Amino acid sequence: MIPPREVVRQQADDMVAGYRRLHPESFAALSIDPIEVLSADHDVVVLVVSELGEAGTPEADRCSVAGMYLEEYDPPRLRIAAAASAGRRAFTALHEFGHHLQRTDDGLGDRLEGLPDQGVMLEEAACDLFAAKILLPDDRVAAHLGAPGPTAPAVVDLWKASASASRAAVCVRAAQALPAPGHVVLLGTDGRISFSSSKGLPPLRRASDQSGVPTIRDALRRGGRAKGRTRLRYRDGIEGEELYAQIAPMDGYLLLIAVTDSAPWESFSLPSRQPATRGASWVCSTPGCDAEFVAYERPCEHCGQPSCPHCGRCGCSPKTVERRCSSCNLLLPLRMYLGDSNECVDCH
Incomplete structure (x- = not known):
């Protein structure tokens, strides 16, 4: 579910206002050197690292930037990839700090919880917009x-x-x-x-x-x-x-x-x-089927092929070409059966 544009904008505006309220003395400097300003903030620890170290996790893959917010530490950590340009590191630091703001402010958190089907995307989009508004x-x-x-x-x-x-x-x-x-x-x-x-x-x-x-x-x-x-x-x-x-x-x-x-x-x-x-076009690799179809589902993680809607098999399935129908006793190609059924389509 995609969060409404107005909700994303309101969340980001409230994040900017929240930071200004909590840190009025450093707000102006935040747009000039976010990493230095956030490093001086005892609410978080900013780490610029050569390797994120925990990339590949669902949360890291969902994030739009090369950084991570690690709230399990005390204080929480912002991990920023050093390989990016100075401008990109600044944007990433603000984006990750946006996660911290939304997870520690009751009002911001309530808005996320009020949209359970859109909360994850709202949080991510608001982090991006918060960073962009500051810069x-x-x-x-x-x-x-x-x-x-x-x-x-x-x-x-x-x-x-x-x-x-x-x-x-x-x-x-x-x-x-x-x-x-x-x-x-x-x-x-x-x-x-x-x-x-x-x-x-x-x-x-x-x-x-x-x-x-x-x-x-x-x-x-x-x-x-x-x-x-x-x-x-x-x-x-x-x-x-x-x-x-x-x-x-x-x-x-x-x-x-x-x-x-x-x-x-x-x-x-x-x-x-x-x-x-x-959808993507596929040709079933199961011998005896060879059906052409369009797929929207994720392919099998082992063979990289989606299930064929005609025979119900992916590339991992046994390469049996024919099957004997339990009703008519005829030996028929797999395309004449639905999934693992032992009855052909004519007898089903």
């Missing part, structure tokens, strides 16, 4: 991102005008200004997602490979600029709905903006007639 004040954002909504070149210009703000912070602020549901995505030169921020659509996974998406492939080949209709990729080859996309170079990265409609770089952009996601 990029509203007046600076408004000066670069006009009323029709952000274009990719305008977002790049906002980043260049904000020396202390990371690319990630700019992506979050741009996503909040999108005129329609969509994504603002930072891509590496290999086409993998370095960071993304979404509005009204399911979030894209960090490090997912988008290099095969036609518009992104064109940008990688043509100096980082491209635009057109596109479908971005979720897990296991599943594609999202068709979006209007624009891409611009961002000093070693690509900045992609994609929206369902009202794209400010297009003179006319209506919602797609095919808004649904598109």
